Amino acid sequence: MRLAPFPSGPLHVGNARMVILNDYYVKRYKGELILVFDDTIGSSEKIVETEAFDLIPDGLKYLGVEWHKTVYKSDRLDLFYKYAVDLIKRKEAYVCDCDAKVWRKEHKIKGIPCACRFLSVEENLARWEKMLDGTYPERAAAVRLKTGMDNPDPAMRDHVILRISETEHPRVGTKYRVWPLLEYSWGIDDHELGISHIIRGKDLVKEGKIEQHIWNIYGWQHPELLYYGRLKFQDATLSKSKSSKEVREGIYTGWEDPRTWSLQSLERRGIDPRAIRKVMLDLGLSLVDISISMKSVYSENRKLRDAEAPRVFFVEDPIWAKAEQIPSNLSVADVPVHPDFPEQGVRRIAIGITNGSAVIGLSQDDLGQMKKDTLFRLKDFANFTLEKAKPPTIKMHSKDVEEVRKINGPIIHWIPRLNSVPVELTLIDGSIAHGFGEPGIKDLASGTFVQFERVGFARLNEVGATIRAAFAHK
């Protein structure tokens, strides 16, 4: 089987379907997977980006995809030329010098052949040479495959299979000026590369039919063609060209910016590749267009990683409150690393008491919902009442959690002023939440997937004087 990305940028969650489906069947039937960079010259809208040659394999490795060989379409032009000449000699193809617009209107739509279709083999071969040697400028001539002008489907009438482009190619430069189109190059390569099964999006069914036409000409065995419908995410806009532009212009921080939805960005957010794989495989292989939510990926990720995610306190944009009347024997809070696994021990958070009071950071949301005298609990520490809002002052009430449970009072997360560490948390929309994490956060390894209690899961990407983290999901 084969993976055939166009190298315009890294793979994103949407591309993951194609990749995982192929990888799944290859592994299940112990087949062979070839990574084929579909780096023909493209068009003004579809441009080959050199960095994609590295970003795509990176994404595949992240997903745990194993491929056996890498092939570049741009290395195989001579092969496509060889078959082009052969098709012309077999009178299966011809060089058409009609204007594309005129041809579409007068010939394709009406189903009437143009004069070029009846030219002799010799004349066609002469024209072919003129395409190669530069006599024809761009767009002046193209090779058409005789799929049939009388085909009831206008989409199938004598499609162009090779055309002239003088765009410089990032890998082979200006060595070639005639480039194949996708359906032709694959018609040849699916056979030449020995592909047995093709799994691709249903936007390519017409291309599949053209491939079959070519296989029939040569009497080649048909690879199995399987198509799946369009996949949309309700809560993610996937646009490689938009991302590419925003990355280039510096509006996005790079290809790991969450707004690109690249595999790199998901890795950075601590999404387990197995979560993506599970969701993609659950979709099956139907032709139906589907629209799913990233929530399913998040749900799977939670199942996979909740158990290994240490709990940490993080307060965004904290309001520093003066906490009074704390007894000196309560100078440290012992907070479980993970509530379901007591054996993982506790986080010892020093409160920082001076003269019976300390400074504690609370979230604006929590504080905003409290009235004077509200009884609440600083989670895993002690109960307090709100004395006054400005300046924010809270007073120790009791230690036992039952006191606050009785009245069903709020239990909130918090951080001490003492030794708390600045944290920059990149959210899914690309914005950054500034806040502080509890002192112990600086002892965690970079790459750790944590749960900021009552905030959500995140991955620590840089651990230093300031912690940089990426929000994953609730």
Next chain:
RNA sequence: GCCCCGGUAGUGUAGACCGGCCCAGCAUCUAGGGUUUUCGACCCUAUGACCCGGGUUCGAAUCCCGGCCGGGGCACCA
């Protein structure tokens, strides 16, 4: 305009090829409840679907026809 494909709960999927075991299974979402020193995890409960109309048949989500709705193709893009 021409051609192709699809339509099971909010979402996704199983069942459809080989009609009965399907008054339709599962997951997720949503709403309740339980548990928990997190708005996480875990447990329980609830709501909720075979696009419509004919036909074949003892019997149709499954087969046939028509309609409706949706998607895609008709590029010298991939």
